[in-house]
Amino acid sequence: MAFKHKDILGLQDLTAEEIELLLNTADNMKEISKREVKKVPTLRGKTVVNLFFEPSTRTRTSFEIAAKRLSADTLNISASTSAVQKGETLSDTAWNIEAMKPDIIVMRHGISGAHHYLAQRVSYSVINAGDGAHEHPSQGLLDMMTMREKFGTLQGLKVAIVGDITHSRVARSNIYGLTKMGANVSLAGPPTLIPPGAERLGNVTVCNRMQEAVEGADVIMMLRIQLERQGKTLLPTMREYSRYFGLSADVVKMAKPGVLVMHPGPMNRGVEISSDVADGENSVILEQVENGVAVRMSMLYHVSGGGPTE
Amino acid sequence: MDLLIKGGRVIDPAQQIDEKLDIRITDGKIKELGKKLAADKSCEVIDAKGLIVTPGLIDMHVHLRDPGLEYKEDIVTGTRAAAAGGFTSVVCMPNTKPVNDNKAITTYIIAKAKAEGLVNVFPVGTITQGMKSENLAEMGDLKEAGCVAVSDDGRPVTNPELMRRALEYAKGMAIPLISHAEDLGLAGDGQMNDGFTATELGLKGIPWVAEDAATARDVYLAEFTNSPIHIAHVSTKGAVRIIRDAKARGVQVTCETAPHYFTLTEDAVRGYNTNAKMNPPLRTGEDVAAIKAGLADGTIDAIATDHAPHHSDEKDLEFALAANGIIGLETALPLALTLVEEKVLDLSALVAKLCLNPARILKLGRGTLEPGAVADITIIEPDRKWTVEAAKLASKSKNSPFLGMTMKGQSAYTIVGGKIVHKNQ
Numbered sequence: 214m215a216f217k218h219k220d221i222l223g224l225q226d227l228t229a230e231e232i233e234l235l236l237n238t239a240d241n242m243k244e245i246s247k248r249e250v251k252k253v254p255t256l257r258g259k260t261v262v263n264l265f266f267e268p269s270t271r272t273r274t275s276f277e278i279a280a281k282r283l284s285a286d287t288l289n290i291s292a293s294t295s296a297v298q299k300g301e302t303l304s305d306t307a308w309n310i311e312a313m314k315p316d317i318i319v320m321r322h323g324i325s326g327a328h329h330y331l332a333q334r335v336s337y338s339v340i341n342a343g344d345g346a347h348e349h350p351s352q353g354l355l356d357m358m359t360m361r362e363k364f365g366t367l368q369g370l371k372v373a374i375v376g377d378i379t380h381s382r383v384a385r386s387n388i389y390g391l392t393k394m395g396a397n398v399s400l401a402g403p404p405t406l407i408p409p410g411a412e413r414l415g416n417v418t419v420c421n422r423m424q425e426a427v428e429g430a431d432v433i434m435m436l437r438i439q440l441e442r443q444g445k446t447l448l449p450t451m452r453e454y455s456r457y458f459g460l461s462a463d464v465v466k467m468a469k470p471g472v473l474v475m476h477p478g479p480m481n482r483g484v485e486i487s488s489d490v491a492d493g494e495n496s497v498i499l500e501q502v503e504n505g506v507a508v509r510m511s512m513l514y515h516v517s518g519g520g521p522t523e
Numbered sequence: 524m525d526l527l528i529k530g531g532r533v534i535d536p537a538q539q540i541d542e543k544l545d546i547r548i549t550d551g552k553i554k555e556l557g558k559k560l561a562a563d564k565s566c567e568v569i570d571a572k573g574l575i576v577t578p579g580l581i582d583m584h585v586h587l588r589d590p591g592l593e594y595k596e597d598i599v600t601g602t603r604a605a606a607a608g609g610f611t612s613v614v615c616m617p618n619t620k621p622v623n624d625n626k627a628i629t630t631y632i633i634a635k636a637k638a639e640g641l642v643n644v645f646p647v648g649t650i651t652q653g654m655k656s657e658n659l660a661e662m663g664d665l666k667e668a669g670c671v672a673v674s675d676d677g678r679p680v681t682n683p684e685l686m687r688r689a690l691e692y693a694k695g696m697a698i699p700l701i702s703h704a705e706d707l708g709l710a711g712d713g714q715m716n717d718g719f720t721a722t723e724l725g726l727k728g729i730p731w732v733a734e735d736a737a738t739a740r741d742v743y744l745a746e747f748t749n750s751p752i753h754i755a756h757v758s759t760k761g762a763v764r765i766i767r768d769a770k771a772r773g774v775q776v777t778c779e780t781a782p783h784y785f786t787l788t789e790d791a792v793r794g795y796n797t798n799a800k801m802n803p804p805l806r807t808g809e810d811v812a813a814i815k816a817g818l819a820d821g822t823i824d825a826i827a828t829d830h831a832p833h834h835s836d837e838k839d840l841e842f843a844l845a846a847n848g849i850i851g852l853e854t855a856l857p858l859a860l861t862l863v864e865e866k867v868l869d870l871s872a873l874v875a876k877l878c879l880n881p882a883r884i885l886k887l888g889r890g891t892l893e894p895g896a897v898a899d900i901t902i903i904e905p906d907r908k909w910t911v912e913a914a915k916l917a918s919k920s921k922n923s924p925f926l927g928m929t930m931k932g933q934s935a936y937t938i939v940g941g942k943i944v945h946k947n948q
Contacts, residue, residue: 225723303841324841325725326795345843347725385725409728410719 216515220332220339223348224390232354232390235511239358242514243507245282256285256517259316264306265342266292266322271478271502272342272351276319279509285316303327304334311335317516320344338516346380352477353386355508357394359501360432363473368395373426373468375401375458376436376485379408383477384436392416401426402458405447423458430468434475435460435486451484460486465495473497525549526941527562531571531902535578536875537891546576548898551941555894571902574935577874578890579611579899582852583881584676584701584755584779584827587613587644590631591620596832596919598632601852602640604830604918606945608852609934611899612643612889613830614881617654618677624649624660629668641944642937643899645671645887650689650700656681659692666698671885674701676755679737681707686741690750699885701753702741704762705803709733714843716789716804724792726842729804735761742769742776751775753884756829758784758803760813767822777884779825782851782858783924785814785867791924797838797845798924801831815867824880826873828855832920850918854911856903857930898941907933907947 216234224232245253261280263273273289280287290310303322310318317338320328325345332339343349361367372391378384378400391398392415400411401420412419420426427433438458443451465472474486474495482488491498526548533544533556545560546553562568587601596604605613615632617623623632629646636644648665652658654675662673673693679702680686686702693700710733715721717728738754742765745752757763757780769776783801788808791799799805817823831848838845859877862868868876878901882890889899910929913921937945 302836304839322841324843326843327841329795330841345725346727379722382725385723408722409717410722413719414723 215519219516220328221350221512221516222328222332222339222341224350224353224386224393225348229393232357232393235354235508235515236358236361238511238514239354239504239507242510243504245510246506251282252284253282254284255514256280256283259285259517260314261285261287261317261319261513262310262315263287263289264310264318264320265290266320267343269321269342271505272321275502275505276342276351276509279506280513282506283510283513285513303331307331307335311337317513340512340516343382345382346385347382348386348389349382350386351505351509351512352383353390354512355501355505356387356434356475356477357390358504358508359475359497360473362504363497364431367391370396370431371399371429372396372432372434373399373401373430374434374436375423375426375460377406377438377442378402378411378436379406380439381436385414387434388414388417399426399430403448423464424467427464427467430472432473432475433460433465433468437477437479438481438485440481440484455484459484460490462487462489462493465490471495475501477501525563525566526569526898526938527560527566528569528571528576528900528902529560531574531576533576533892534871534874535892536871536879537578538893540892541871546892546900548941551898553892553894553896553898556892569902569936575870575903575905577901577903578878578892579937579939580609580856580877580901581612581614581881581887581890582610582828582830582855583614583825583885584781585613585615585830585852586618586832586848587615588832589619589635590628595834598635598644599639600917600919601830601832602636602642602644604850604852604916606641606937606939607917607934608854609856609901609903609937610642610852611901611937611939612645612887613852614645614647614671614885616674616676617647617649622649622654623647623670624652624654626661626664626668629665629670633669642939645885647672647674647676647701649673650675650680651685654678656685659685659689662693662696662698666696670698671887672699672701672753674703674755676701676703679703679705679707683740683744687744687748690744690748690752694748694750699751699753701755703755704734704737704741706733706737709736713804714800715792716806718789718807720789720792724795729802731759731761731806731810734759734803735765738762738765742766742774745776746774751777754778756781756784756803757814757817757823758806758810760810763813763817763822767817767820770822777824778822779827780814780818780823781827781829782855783849785811785818785862786858787924795842796924797840797842798849798922798926800842800845800847801829801849802847815862818862818876819867824876824884826855826859826876827881828852832918833922834920835922838922848922850916850920850923852918853916854923854925854930856934857932860905860932898938900936900938901934902936902938903932904935904947905932907931909933
């Protein structure tokens with residue numbers, strides 16, 4: 214099958230078949246990064262612009278490496294150096310970039326829906342590298358790729374996602390993607406960090422205790438907690454958060470043997486995850502990062518219309 | 524010059540009239556209603572066969588943006604939009620720039636409306652100075668200058684003690700008080716209704732309890748102070764229930780809703796449609812049903828547009844950055860008429876909510892076709908189908924969620940003080 218979308222704005226918009234296609238291509242792309250010459254000419258002559266309105270090291274670097282391994286020309290624009298600081302609107306920024314004839318824009322933006330806004334107004338492809346609390350599809354895909362590598366399938370997997378669901382675009386993309394692929398998702402967090410109707414986001418169970426979600430899980434995905442949330446209305450202290458929703462070796466034992474421990478990064482060691490778990494034998498956190506490059510190569514490849522990879 | 528409106532279905536709730544009658548207008552006033560009135564030679568005749576003739580519609584909640592925000596709307600374009608929509612009177616909220624918290628601004632609005640406006644303009648003054656919820660505004664002065672009510676619309680009076688005193692003081696000055704019932708702490712920086720749709724879109728929600736808790740506070744304060752209160756733009760099931768219960772125990776509370784609250788749900792926001800962003804936000808299907816029930820049983824007295832023009836630069840933005848509010852003057856009538864088609868209201872009850880009730884709540888001395896009354900009249904073509912097109916809207920701003928939709932029903936003639944100010948081609 215061919216990938217028919219101009220843009221990738223979120224996993225909610227994709228079918229299970231499309232997600233599978235992206236993951237299959239990513240599996241193939243991963244091999245390229247292991248070669249001595251880590252480059253194929255697939256996107257030669259294409260221009261990929263990374264437009265980042267929020268600071269990011271991991272995602273931006275990963276997209277840049279992915280584009281370069283496909284031989285695209287890349288350039289990075291970050292909000293701190295852009296005209297946005299001077300009050301330019303997103304549409305003006307987008308049109309100015311369009312005038313320079315790019316092929317793909319990879320954007321991160323702090324406002325949910327900013328990518329929908331952009332994609333409706335420009336002719337080039339838009340890839341969402343994170344919008345507000347909405348979606349982060351490349352993260353969802355790389356998480357699913359990592360799980361699929363270990364278990365061979367996503368069908369029937371029990372995945373616990375723990376932490377601040379309300380403000381998490383990583384959680385939403387994983388929920389949309391995983392439930393479409395047949396996984397069972399349990400969410401855990403204090404009710405102040407679980408958004409209304411979360412149980413209707415897919416085949417999802419909501420738990421108030423972390424232990425309920427983790428019990429018998431194949432995968433535990435910890436979310437980053439924003440340290441600014443403590444002491445306001447949502448949480449009393451990080452100390453208490455960590456006691457109830459931090460992942461320790463004792464909690465890991467409640468899951469299935471061989472459970473995968475994941476984290477999208479950057480981690481708050483000692484808050485949502487203890488160092489022994491983060492660095493322990495169940496942790497696949499660095500494999501997630503490795504797969505991130507492959508998934509992003511796949512996304513860039515498919516929005517460019519596919520074609521031969523060699 | 525005399526005007527004779529012949530053969531229309533005349534609906535005047537104040538006189539409990541719903542029948543085919545002719546209306547004669549002399550010197551800007553209703554002269555007589557009757558069958559087969561004769562036209563003399565100097566008289567202009569409107570053939571109203573197949574049309575509905577009602578007292579001029581009154582929109583008790585609009586933002587004309589004049590003075591200070593004329594790039595969004597002004598008194599000329601705003602009253603032109605009103606006339607096109609069938610409204611002969613508009614009641615304009617005080618959140619202009621500067622705000623209408625003193626006689627000078629009120630006088631300016633009235634003078635400009637008189638000189639250049641197409642329809643009657645009744646200004647609302649503020650409850651508090653600068654709408655800052657700190658000190659009471661000079662309500663006596665505002666009333667003398669011509670304000671028909673006070674409201675800090677757009678913002679609640681945040682301090683409950685101040686609201687209590689405002690109700691007492693307004694009662695003493697015999698000026699109606701209109702409450703924008705919103706608990707800002709609960710509403711926070713929310714962007715749409717709190718619930719599943721907001722969760723899916725990753726947008727921060729405004730929970731229904733932000734409106735209900737504030738409505739309850741203000742209804743209790745009205746009960747405690749034995750003062751009348753009017754609740755603006757009711758959008759939730761709970762607010763309807765609170766007001767229904769309060770009316771049942773004799774609290775002097777009235778309220779309005781807007782056409783979008785009985786027409787659209789939060790689903791209209793999907794795709795991050797900034798023309799579906801307003802405050803209070805579009806709610807759920809359950810709330811829409813409760814609003815209709817409230818209209819049907821009389822809990823909701825009036826339909827007002829909350830006409831809130833914004834420049835495209837303020838709407839054509841990422842959702843979180845876009846301004847709250849939509850225009851409504853030119854789409855209210857057909858949307859209201861759907862309530863008759865859906866049998867929520869009969870035509871007479873609907874007309875009452877669009878003219879008589881607002882006139883009574885604000886003591887405007889209009890809203891009826893009784894002989895001797897000012898000849899403000901709307902002649903409605905109920906079956907006319909038309910499409911909402913930005914280029915054809917009279918309003919300066921085009922921020923409507925109904926763009927591109929087909930509407931049924933429109934004003935054929937809008938008549939203010941016996942003068943035809945709008946005639947549909």
